[in-house]
Amino acid sequence: MWQLLWLLLPVAAASGWMAARRTCRNESGQERGAVFSADYIKGLNYLLNEQSDRALEVFLEMVNVDPETVETHLILGSLFRRRGEVDRAIRIHQHLVDHHRLVPAQRANAILELGRDYMKAGVLDKAEQLFSELIQLGYLQAEAYQWLRGIYERERDWAQAIWASERLCEFSSEPQNQRIAHYHCELGEAARARGDRQEAAHRARKALSFDHDCTRASILLGDLAREEGQPRLAIEHYERVLRQDAAFIPLILPRAGEAFQALRDTDGHEAFLRSVRRHDGTVCSAVALARFLNERDRRQPLEELLGEEIQGERIGLGLVLEYLRIKLGRGEAGEAGVTGVAIRALERHLEERPLYGCVRCGFQSRSHFWHCPGCHGWSTVRPLDRVPERRPETSLTPPGEPDPSHR
Template identity: 40%
Template sequence: MNFPYELVLLLPAAFALGWWASRRAGANRSGAEVSELSSDYFRGLNYLLNEEQDKAIEVFLKLAEYNRDTVETHLALGNLFRRRGEVDRAIRLHQHLVSRPGLSGAMKTVALLELGEDYMRAGLLDRAEALFADLVAMDAHAPSALHHLIAIYQHERDWHKAIEHARRLEVMTGEDETPMIAQFFCELADRAHQHGASAEAGDYLRKAFECQADCVRAFMLTARLQSEEGRHAEAVEAYEAAINADIAFTPEILPPLLNSYARSQQMERAEIFLRDMLGRYHGISPVLALANLYRQRDGERAAIDFLTSQLRQRPSVRGLMALIDATMDKAEGEVRENFLILRDLTRKLLEGQAMYRCSRCGFGAKAHHWQCPSCKSWSTIRPIHGVASE
């Protein structure tokens, strides 16, 4: 059975409810009622586990009606409403819970945390922010509230506040959030660069490196700034450092790096670096770059020989296309026509392919994103390696 993880989160509340229901029923009610109540509860749980949420809600509503003071049932229900997209119902339920007299402080803060998540889902970010800030100030569920606040500031692209709260989270939990904070500084650097403030961008990049000395994105941005200022030799250093920091980003880094090699007339260095990469990287990008280099330096024949030998070791549609392109120039008549058809077919094979995938949630994308649009993790979207991709 597929076991959705949100349901696992509901289980403690559901089990607590079952325990409570059976204990209470045992104390106050007859045997018949005990079995009715617990069979209802287990029926509801069963629906939950089978993702039959409509039926689960029906059963749990009945249980909540029967035991008006069962906070856990309400929490489980509210959570279900929110996950089904019935945010208004979830908000009403949690607001009702929060305003209930006699609710314990601990349960009240749980309900507030849930209400904050409802507001977030409803897009009422101001209300959610105020609520989570209150919880942090009360030191109640502060790590969860801080996580939500950081998510809100990321959504609003308020990177300064995101950094401030990530640092508070680090102090509170002792966990290392520096790779995420480095990304926030890179966002600030990127924004400054877009506004033409390169000195400011440089300052943010230094802060990104202070957080994470091997931050690939900070190396790439540094190289881009240097290359735009005509400092191509320095850009080569920074781009090479980026590849050495995380070789998985090679398809992103290689095109501007090749440009910087050419601009700084360091083609020998380029060949040495690319040759070295062949041993430690299994994608096709460095092969294509080397083939191009050999074509320009030694002619088409050398490029074709190199490509053929490499394609045997790493089959790749993009490599095949480069080989077709190289061979086609020499072909004539019917053979050339066939090559054109082949090239068309291989291009169609590559079209529509997701080139990147999130290593956290599996989200597929055609373009690279530093933050996964789906699960919001940073630096988890990576080029896909395989015959039809990198």
């Protein structure tokens, strides 16, 4: 109930403003503002009493009597949509679209909201038709292209998503390069999956032409080079990630390790890991170097590394687990039974803990996503030891509905 009251505040404000504008009298001698306010109070009472259908009839009749209530009805339609009553939102907005006395700008706003209603309902073809109509009419084109792009993302039609984003650049000053780069990477990964490495590499390079800091494209090029038996070239692509965005280093460490192993370049691998640790300084880079040294029985540098990390200000559970494993394996862990219990407890804890989190909405997962399932942001899901404290969500877009502000 309280949530509904808060949602009705904009409606009350709009109705009050509209009523204040009316000072003339109608044929019966009543003030139009008084009639307007009385009808709205009646409709709002129906809403508060959960009689949505009766409220809807009152509001629709008011549009027939007075088209100056359009803005308030747009708010009411959005209210129904947020409450999940999409059928009622569609009815209000369709009624506005069909109203013959609306000026073109008012009708365009109604078409936009009707398209959003159909998006919410999952009727994407109808929503696409409405947004395309807006573009043809020459109204609200930036918003229309944003919502079209959201449709193409949901349908995974990346070529059309590229088209909509490039067209959006003509009507919006906000850069679209990062998003377009991801669309090319999506096409590249699809090409790689069907065995078309040439097309995959072309799409990755295209992505870098839009966003030279696109780590996803560099990783894709590195993976393609490894598959084609070019480990040295693969390493060059992975090393570029260090300069592009160090947050994604955990994604390249195992890949680079396989490339160095293919080259049998132990010295180069160690130099790479030390460079990553200096550059990155997170737990995952320290653990990777510790495992490398332990596997090669490099005791002194391993002890120096573990000593530095254990005494450091930021020690992660992953490093503690690796430290105990190494000590137990060498018979240096005191009571082996106690250490074994500690290792199993840490393993169980770390196996259940999410590895990645979204810096925008707080979504967490053990799998990495380039496109956040929560807020639909691109490149916002990162390794958790790099994710800052969750920022408050400011978007009012309902869950599951693409938000044009996420671009």
